[in-house]
Amino acid sequence: MTWQRETFKKIKQIPREEHVLPGTSLCAGCGGLESLRLAAKVLGDDVVYVNAAGCFTMLAVYPFTPFKGSWLYTTMGSAPAGAQGVRDALDVLIAKGRLPKSENLKVVVLGGDGSTYDMALSSTSGAIYRGLDFYYFCYDNEAYGNTGMQLSAATPYGARTSTSPCSLQHPFATMQEKKDIFEIWRAHKPPYIATVAPRYPLDLEEKFARAAKVTGPKLFLALSACPTGWLYDPGETPEVAKLAVETGLWPLKEAINGVVTHTYVPKLSPVETYLKLQGRFRHLFEPTLQKEAIAHIQGSVNAYWERVNLAERTG
Amino acid sequence: MAGEMMTGNLAAAWGARLAGADYIPAFPITPQTEIVEALAKWCESGAMAARFVTMDSEHSMMTAAGAAAATGARVFTATSSQGLLYAIEVLYSISGWRAPLVLVNVSRALAAPITLEPDHNDVLAARDSGFLQIHAETCQEVVDSVLMAYRIAEDERVMLPVIVNLDGFYLSFTREPVILPTPEQVAQFLPPFRPAHLGFKASAPHALGVAVLGGTPYSYFRHQMHLAAMNALEVHRETAAAFEQLFGRRYDVIEGYRLDDAEDVLVMSNAFASRGKVAVDAARGEGRRVGLLRLRMIRPWPADAIREALRGRRGVAVLDQNLAPGQGGILFQEIAACLYGEAVQPRALCSFIGGLGGKNLSEGEFRTIFDQTAEAAAREQGIGPILLYTEPEHREMTQLQMLATTQGDVKREP
Numbered sequence: 001m002t003w004q005r006e007t008f009k010k011i012k013q014i015p016r017e018e019h020v021l022p023g024t025s026l027c028a029g030c031g032g033l034e035s036l037r038l039a040a041k042v043l044g045d046d047v048v049y050v051n052a053a054g055c056f057t058m059l060a061v062y063p064f065t066p067f068k069g070s071w072l073y074t075t076m077g078s079a080p081a082g083a084q085g086v087r088d089a090l091d092v093l094i095a096k097g098r099l100p101k102s103e104n105l106k107v108v109v110l111g112g113d114g115s116t117y118d119m120a121l122s123s124t125s126g127a128i129y130r131g132l133d134f135y136y137f138c139y140d141n142e143a144y145g146n147t148g149m150q151l152s153a154a155t156p157y158g159a160r161t162s163t164s165p166c167s168l169q170h171p172f173a174t175m176q177e178k179k180d181i182f183e184i185w186r187a188h189k190p191p192y193i194a195t196v197a198p199r200y201p202l203d204l205e206e207k208f209a210r211a212a213k214v215t216g217p218k219l220f221l222a223l224s225a226c227p228t229g230w231l232y233d234p235g236e237t238p239e240v241a242k243l244a245v246e247t248g249l250w251p252l253k254e255a256i257n258g259v260v261t262h263t264y265v266p267k268l269s270p271v272e273t274y275l276k277l278q279g280r281f282r283h284l285f286e287p288t289l290q291k292e293a294i295a296h297i298q299g300s301v302n303a304y305w306e307r308v309n310l311a312e313r314t315g
Numbered sequence: 316m317a318g319e320m321m322t323g324n325l326a327a328a329w330g331a332r333l334a335g336a337d338y339i340p341a342f343p344i345t346p347q348t349e350i351v352e353a354l355a356k357w358c359e360s361g362a363m364a365a366r367f368v369t370m371d372s373e374h375s376m377m378t379a380a381g382a383a384a385a386t387g388a389r390v391f392t393a394t395s396s397q398g399l400l401y402a403i404e405v406l407y408s409i410s411g412w413r414a415p416l417v418l419v420n421v422s423r424a425l426a427a428p429i430t431l432e433p434d435h436n437d438v439l440a441a442r443d444s445g446f447l448q449i450h451a452e453t454c455q456e457v458v459d460s461v462l463m464a465y466r467i468a469e470d471e472r473v474m475l476p477v478i479v480n481l482d483g484f485y486l487s488f489t490r491e492p493v494i495l496p497t498p499e500q501v502a503q504f505l506p507p508f509r510p511a512h513l514g515f516k517a518s519a520p521h522a523l524g525v526a527v528l529g530g531t532p533y534s535y536f537r538h539q540m541h542l543a544a545m546n547a548l549e550v551h552r553e554t555a556a557a558f559e560q561l562f563g564r565r566y567d568v569i570e571g572y573r574l575d576d577a578e579d580v581l582v583m584s585n586a587f588a589s590r591g592k593v594a595v596d597a598a599r600g601e602g603r604r605v606g607l608l609r610l611r612m613i614r615p616w617p618a619d620a621i622r623e624a625l626r627g628r629r630g631v632a633v634l635d636q637n638l639a640p641g642q643g644g645i646l647f648q649e650i651a652a653c654l655y656g657e658a659v660q661p662r663a664l665c666s667f668i669g670g671l672g673g674k675n676l677s678e679g680e681f682r683t684i685f686d687q688t689a690e691a692a693a694r695e696q697g698i699g700p701i702l703l704y705t706e707p708e709h710r711e712m713t714q715l716q717m718l719a720t721t722q723g724d725v726k727r728e729p
């Protein structure tokens with residue numbers, strides 16, 4: 001069964017109005033910011049963004065903010081708890097008649113993979129467990145980006161970071177597999193989880209439109225193709241994001257009440273096409289071709305999609 | 316009016332209830348837990364119109380508390396010891412947001428070694444966080460201080476969070492008669508929380524806690540916080556006057572006990588000050604002119620009031636229930652700093668460390684303080700830091716060490 005978009009069928013249906021205004025201090029070609037820009041077209045302006053320490057902390061720098069909505073910077077480890085406080089306070093103030101319903105806001109956590117995959121796990125787990133009505137937007141650039149690309153639990157096997165360098169002992173650089181945060185979230189049984197990528201705007205907008213109908217924790221994992229950290233030209237972000245999906249490395253999917261659907265089935269281009277574009281994988285190609293590492297990555301992708309095909313065909 | 320018998324913890328909970336807190340994020344920790352248990356029960360029964368949420372850690376608890384206060388709700392929460400330290404990063408955020416809330420800390424010494432009993436290294440670790448600090452001696456003072464704390468915190472000239480501190484076990488679990496103000500009286504004392512410069516809403520978006528580039532804006536905002544904290548001295552004075560008028564109980568930033576003609580003064584804080592007062596009475600009975608100065612407001616530091624209270628004294632002894640390793644008593648340093656430059660100095664400024672981890676302070680220890688301070692004043696030479704530790708305590712410790720130490724050739728079978 002193919003996934004059908006209901007709200008966003010054509011690119012023209014994406015609203016032209018911008019809610020994240022240009023001129024921020026983020027890097028040119030930031031895939032995370034492009035995902036957020038698209039997401040905000042559905043989220044609108046009646047939003048309070050609750051931010052964890054990361055690249056996006058540089059969005060609101062006194063006296064500027066790119067948002068027409070509100071912003072609260074918290075800490076690296078507790079943005080979901082900040083969302084809890086804001087959501088609960090809004091609910092209490094509205095219930096007590098101290099705030100008109102028309103003043104209500106959506107509460108959206110903005111966290112990078114460093115915060116999301118590790119430090120904020122306790123507060124995220126707690127917020128999902130409590131059924132908090134909020135959005136969680138993780139911009140995943142697969143490393144601690146704001147500090148200059150160090151290994152995070154989201155860094156994929158074979159990627160070079162400044163704290164998982166390529167060496168004689170570790171010719172493939174990062175040896176760990178990327179932590180599966182999607183499945184960690186799913187184990188908490190939230191009503192809505194999705195992965196998105198900026199090169200697939202209709203898929204992204206449709207998912208935010210679907211989530212808008214859901215009360216409870218709504219979690220988004222956004223591929224944040226990162227020219228500064230992944231080492232490619234900023235103009236290539238759309239191509240890198242596209243190949244992440246087309247190689248099958250970044251599956252586009254959603255889970256509604258725990259039931260997973262892949263929203264786009266790629267033809268599985270060879271992973272080299274994606275890896276070759278990025279400096280963080282250059283050591284897999286030169287000075288010697290690391291066939292073993294590339295085969296390992298391809299093998300993981302193949303195994304993943306075999307499981308998907310089995311599960312979703314028989315399911 | 317005799318009042319109702321209640322623990323310090325229950326008095327703290329009553330403070331939150333009478334203040335009409337809207338929101339209580341919570342996390343259990345000994346010896347504070349009784350506070351959140353009482354509040355959970357009242358929120359459940361409808362006795363309080365507040366939302367109670369059990370969080371996943373004190374770090375999350377304080378984040379939720381600060382975020383809710385920044386949204387415009389009146390927030391109460393409580394913690395102790397390791398919990399306070401786990402949340403300490405967030406304390407700095409909340410004061411930076413200029414979000415007023417009241418946090419009750421039930422003092423408990425810090426690990427390691429881990430213990431449950433009190434000293435003040437926990438709350439004093441938060442002394443530079445931008446939270447104001449009020450330290451209470453009695454259960455009555457706990458409930459009264461929580462109410463005063465909301466009025467001070469929410470004043471437009473202050474807009475900073477407040478910690479109300481009480482000692483674990485010695486006050487948290489001690490029943491004393493407490494006169495509870497009526498809700499009608501409280502309504503006259505504490506205006507509703509309607510912050511002019513806080514609150515997230517659709518019609519008035521704003522950004523809070525944003526990044527700054529460089530030291531120029533950073534220094535400006537930090538200094539604003541300092542000025543606001545200093546404003547709390549005047550706001551406390553007004554608040555104390557209003558409180559006395561309505562409730563007939565008077566609280567100043569410091570409390571003098573038999574200070575009038577005292578030559579030597581013992582400086583203390585919190586519940587053990589009650590023992591200090593008994594020791595002062597005993598010494599007075601022997602004809603010694605001693606008195607006690609209890610520090611009630613630690614932040615902002617009431618330097619002028621302290622200088623005035625200690626002016627012209629012969630000896631001053633500071634009894635710290637905390638220890639800064641490699642330095643000594645924390646409050647001693649602050650007292651010494653604010654006396655420096657006074658035209659007439661005490662002849663001796665003495666530093667004593669006692670009551671660590673809830674260790675008892677006996678009559679003999681207080682007598683030692685008075686004796687040694689008088690001798691130091693006669694020599695015109697300050698002393699300390701001196702750890703108060705009695706001979707029986709030393710013997711007990713030696714026995715424990717003997718039990719813990721392998722004696723002779725005790726070998727384990729392979």
